[in-house]
Amino acid sequence: MRPNWDDVQEGSALPERVVRLDRADLVRYAGASGDFNIIHWNARAAVAAGLPDVIAHGMLTLALAVGTVGDWCGDPAAVVECGGRFAKPVVVPDDAAGVELRVVGTVGRKCVDRTVRVDITVFCGGEKVLTKARAVVRLA
């Protein structure tokens, strides 16, 4: 059911979303986005760049986070602003299990123009990997 602006309350939580990423997901995102930065698929290069291992694209994490907001409001076209800070790298090991991301969203503010600001944090292994993330959505 699509939330109505009048019924949404500041401070209310969005349904939490858990996503698992493995190396294949990074390759898929590289192809889809055109971001072939070597640190997202080559461990040797990632280590040479000072990282512990291959890391996920920050933009993949952000897309997952914003997608969660689109799912909640029922209309991805309602997202008029979105963004966030890539606070920590999401290290993706070369194994079948990959890594788990947890997307947590809260209605931060209702604005008079019938938009709401959703504040999002993405956790990986207890660490905040995406911070100060926000999506502004226009509700009915």
Place this chain on the structure above:
Amino acid sequence: MAIDAGFVGRTYPPTAPYLVGREKIREFARATGQHHPLHHDLTAAGALGHHDLLAPPTFAIVLTMSAEGQAIFDPALGLDFSRVVHRSQQFTHSRPIHAGDLLSVTVTVAAVDSVGGNDVLTLSSRVATVQGDQVCTAVSTLVARAA
């Protein structure tokens, strides 16, 4: 090596027009776990008042990251790309992006800074139709970590 603050305000030429394709939207949506019918199903998109498939909210990165290469790889700017990480990203949409849109990106150096020996570069990318209508502004902050 610090980036010269004189680069702030430098604007690069608009990119060659990019035609947003249906299959690219579907591919991007699949790769980012976005299964809403507006991104995949033309009939559903039409029923919801959209003239074609809707691009996901962060789709513009496909155009803007490539366009930002003009600045990132500008030898005069001297950024060490091998040590660059993406620090933050922001999109402000004037209207949604749909399949069939013909878009061009104009990149401007918004800020340069040095924090703890790391170069910080903020780029503002204006996405517009080839007719000049504003579609989206994407702001990227990149950090080249000190070696």
